[in-house]
Amino acid sequence: MDPTHMFELVIVMFLAIIALHYAARRFGLPPSVALLAGGALLTFLPGLPAIAIDPDLVLVIFLPPLLMDGAWFIALGRLRRHMIGIASLAVGAVFFTCAVVAVAVHFLFPSLPWAACAVLGAIVSPPDAISARAVLQRVKLPRRLQILLEGESLLNDASGLVLFRFAIAAGVTGAFSTAEAMGSFFLLALGGAAVGIAIGTVWVVFVRRLNDEYLIIAATALLAWMSYMLGEMIHVSGVIATVTTGLIAGWYQHTVFSASARMRGTSFWTVMIFLMEASVFMLIGSSLRGVVERGGGFGVVIATMGLPMLAVLVALTLARFAWVFGSNLVVEFCKVLGLKRYTPLGLRASVVLSWAGVRGVVTLALALSVPEGFPGRDFILVTSFAVIVGTVLVQGTTLGRLIEWAKLIEPESEKARLNLSQAEAAMAQAQLATIKDRAYDTEGNLIHPRLLERYQLRAKMIVDYIQKTEHHDVLLHAHFDVVLAAIATGRRELIRLHRAGDIDDETLHELERDLDLEELSALSAKS
Template sequence: MIVGVGATHALWLLAIPVCAIAVAALARRFGTPAPLALVIAGLVVSFLPGVPEFELEPEIVLYVFLPPLLFSAAWQSSYYNMRDNVRSIGALSVGLVLFSTLLVGFAAYWLVPDLPLAPALVLGAILAPPDAVAAVSVAQRLGLPRRLVTILVGESLFNDATALTVFRVALAAAVGTGFSLAEGAGRFLYAAVAGAVVGLLLGPPLHWLRTRLNDPLVENSVALAAPFAAYLIAELVHASGVIAVVVSGLYLGHRFTDSPAITRLIGHSFWKVMVFILESVVFLLIGLQLPPVLDGLSDRGWGSLAWWAAAVFGVTVLARFLWVVATSYLPLWSGRGEERWAPDWRGRVVIGWAGMRGVVSLAAAFAIPFVTSAGDPFPGRDLVLFLTFTTVLATLLVQGLTFPALIRRMRVGGGRERYADTVAEAGAQHAAARAALDRLEELTRDDGALDADVVERLRTLAEQNQLRAWERLGGGTGQDGAEVPSATYRRLRREMLAAERATFVRMRDERRIDDEVLERVLHELDLEEVSLARD
């Protein structure tokens, strides 16, 4: 629920996603990172007169927003890349979360006079997990090496599970329901292992069901239900819903090649739209949290609050840098130098600066109860909310705005990697086309009655695919700068498709064909046009 918005303000429920989509669209048009633009827009709107108070309900974030976002990221991630970097991902998603919880928690306890140790550790657990959405989008756009992107994505997938478990343990100590180090470690191990088991048990039957439905819409509906089912089932057995969602997403994403082509096309488009809307709304809501966060702080001096906020932000950033530098050499000590996750100091700087916090931290902060088990007010709740908001905001604005410039300054782009990918793709396309030609020859030998013109057209198409794969290495131009045949083919074919499309539409408008006929023929044209597109 969103507190403060009643039935008479129902238009605000529509205004939030509409404004979020509009701001995100403008940000994409002007090349600005959408999360940063959305947070700033939310801050501006929160100061406007007449705007109601929007307060994030933790259950909405954890049960509605988080599962599909995690599932989509896991679905699109490479299982093999994750496996190859499992030690680096584990060091960040588990070790760094624990280290940040302790360092930030004790720093807040020492710096803030009114904050007891237990609530300070709660604050540390809240601020421990970075949200890599903004960092990954910038890293991919600027061509950061794949291994660093994989580590950032893997960290963002698994660190929420660690942080939420540590948060619950710290919160239990703060409210006085009992806590021991052994109990906390046992709870964490159980949540992680049981969550992975739930994800592994759920993935195969869902994949089996999807491959036998033979209906693209129903298959993608099953995929949509998967993250919510995994999260709820895991939470029912007190396991980590985050890990369950991630594991099931990795499994189903790894097996997506078993689905029909039309199912993959629809699913790819659906998840892109879904993630775009959810992320836009989430980051706008972060900016709108300022009024609720400021409630209850009127009796505190703004100078002290600013100093505490700056100090907690600084320690949060420092904790990541310290951990990244310290653990980057550990694989070398174990004799496994090939697993070293950062190639040089530049890579470590980039990873260290990619620590933007997000909505999970805010949701955890708002989940803090108002009273302890003894009925007393939770000590420092308003202060924890304020420090969480200021740190989330500072990381998004300070680190987010400077992250692209840092990548360019460090010169860690993956130019060679992209060229190697292009060469590998060309080789794979060549091999695939050769296999297609071999199969065509087999079919021709088995059935001598095949139409010769059809066979020749298919053979020519396969040969063109072979040539097109290698022409792509030239970036669409030949040695003399002229347009290569494959680029000419795509350009001319797009113009022909546009002429066909206009003809079909004109015939529909003249009532010579029905809308259903138009939909079928346009779908075929759209599929062909999509197949012509190259990033």
Template sequence: MLLFVLAAVAVIVAVRWFAGRTGLPAAAILPVIGIVYALLPGQNLTLDPDIVLTFVLPPLLYSAALDASLLAIRRNLRIVVSLSVLLVFITALVIGYGFHFLVAGATLAAGIAVGATVAPPDPVAALAVGRRVGLPPRLVTIIQGEGLLNDATALTILSFAAAAVLGEGFSAPAAAGRFVVAAAGGAAVGAAVAYALRLLRPLTRDPMSANAVSLATPFGAYLLGEHLHVSGVLAVVVTGLVVGHHAPRTASGASRLQTSAVWRLVDFLLEGFVFLLIGQQLPAVIRGLRQYGTSTVVTAVAVSVGSVLLIRPLWLLLTQSLPRSLHSRLGTGQHEGRLSGREVTVLSWAGTRGVISLAAVFTLPRITPDRDLLLFCTFAVVLVTLVGQGLTFAPLVRLLGLRADQVDEARLRNEARAASVRAALDRLDDLDRERREDPGHRDADLDAADAEATDAMRDLLNQRLARYQGRIDLLQSAESPEMPVSPQYEAGVRIRRVAMEAQREELLRWRDSGTLPDEGLRVLERELDHEERLLPDRRK
């Protein structure tokens, strides 16, 4: 087992290196490698749905929610709910009736069960590619918001369908009512967990404690939600959204830096293992197909894959044809407007499915009729969307020319930087005014030291403000959406990197000569590392 884990880590790292140089998404390459490995002689890992739903899904959802924008999702809530709730329900019902009428011997409940498992997209591959090719922020928010919320809908439908498969009957109104209760309860649990975390702030001021609590939070929220028989998935998502929204006010800078690094590593490893695991399920899935005729298998797969690929664009086209007033934001006085044809096309092709679909279908009891056929249909949908859409998503985005306005985004960031510097200068002016109005309230030497420190900080802030304003002027004068090149800006970044490298080399010479202990070297290296982290690249 340990050897397998080490080999998997090596493959994940190698694929990431390969993907970075070819532009191919790692999420599409890893399942193919998993399939190749599964076809070789030897032992394979079998997907345990309980482990995936309890130990893999919560941290991945929580990490995604921490990085998501609560305000942006709220601004696009209509389309997010449309995709993550209504579209999931419709997809499950269409596939269910397709199985009932077209697949020999299949029941409506079995069809709805497989429909529920393949209905929720896993946005990991689409988001990874979309961010790399510069997908507009609104589309990133929609894909992200849909991926955060659709699993709760699908798992609720699946629970009803699984019960119906075993003879308890299926009722769409009952499933909808159960979903409302589970969703409301899950959201309430998530809000309660987020509030409890705020009460723990005095105990988690140091970064290590904060990270420990952060890693435990998704599991606690999920288990509490499941224990109360509401949506544990939604509890995790709401907790992550609220915590991420309030983190700039409640967490220290050191905690945020460390927590961000920890969650990036967790995402990297978990997602890599998950996509490898998907490919390794092929032999187990294929073994169960011997009892079915070729026509039955082909029809079932065609219904599943065809429905997934067709319903999404049709639903997007239908919802975007609604009256314009229904696309406005409530209470903001602003309007998002309808999605353009290019945006609808990109969102239609962003429906990659992943391990949640496989984990969900594996939860069906072994006595479920046609269980092996349902497993194969789910695997086929996952493979077609993950590999097919994953590999073609970036070329499609480039072909449509749908990219974020990098110049506008960079201008906005620099205007925010300039505004923050002006706020700091105003605060320094307030401190000077307080000293002048009450000159005798403190020791004269302390006042003089404060005045000297204030002047030094004001000079530094004015230098930054001038740099930011120069960058704003350059961006405002740009005549294309491509980032303009400033020789002074590029040279400044390059020279600062050269200087830091010289500092590191000198510190290493001090350490190697025995003058500077290793502990002192690590302290000074951290200072340089934090300074280097502040260096902007051309996108910023």
């Protein structure tokens, strides 16, 4: 395809993303479903060329920044606290699901080599980080379930990739060693973690020495690709390298970023991640044409592979249920034995965790990278796509209702010691102490009376709000409604002065920025 036409196609895709997101919000659909369907429809439009996806390129472009985004904002304290549960899902559940799917496929097709069955199992076993994010953004979960799903989606791709590579090698060479595979997995993981620590440390030192916020934002945006590509270049886990780098950068960004760099960087990063997530689902949908053509057409695919595809989907779903409930029973048994460090999830939480296993771009990329001539390649490719579509359409659309049914309650042990208002009160008292220290000169004369009065009043109001929250809520909303109305009036007057030629563009932008910050502060306080 001509590069200019390719760029035009990308622009069309971005326009379609905006339209599909708007339609999804208007009709209450999950955006991932709308984008998947839109991508599938777009690829069959007359005159549009078939879209050929390079799986290696897809992984390199999309996976690192999306992994970095998840690691950057993840709750690190809860991640450490629940690391055993996360590892159980990210490693144990992936290996178990791979084995179950391989057995199910070999039962359906006894002539298919075990290596080919294992390849399909490795491809469909890890739930996808991107798909998980798309689902989790629309639901409200207790913190423990949230961190289990987020942590699993960050780390399980490494398990799936290792399994996939060894299964492909076994299919090509006819040799496979479980011990070698496990040893290689831990070596890749440790090597990836080492790369991530090195890159993250260099980033922290580098950013602290930069005074230009645009350079800081640019360096941070490239961080994900640097860690991933370096990890893959020296043959360790690029996934683990990227996640480790993201954890370090996310931990230190509170101290190395200025307020301006953080606000501008977050805005830039949020838009970029939005477009990347949406593009992934569009690309998955647009690959339908090539998948169907390889399978011989819709009729042939449904007639010859329909039941086996359904069987694989059921097998991997049941495997996840079995692993989650089995792990929960182990924790229950440990509790009976007196080991009370870990708390069982319970029936309803286990059902939700088991159902939240949506597959996505990693599954598609791995399926497309199966070598030509590999045994059962067409079946592997078509089944992998069916698993993606099935989990997105079924689990992705019903997870919200399932969570509503479960009526999950946040355990006391997972709640923070201080709520938002209490933390704000502690912060206000610390600020007031600093003001008191500097409000007087060396001779004891008060030189900042208004400033001291302002911070004393603010600290008193926060404490009063905590004691009478329900009483003050209505007054608080009314107060900031008036503030927002005043800001809107000021903005209209500012624009009038500019349109009349009374102020120049520089004055407009300077005062408009002040109004924008004031409006953001008021909206944040009101919420």
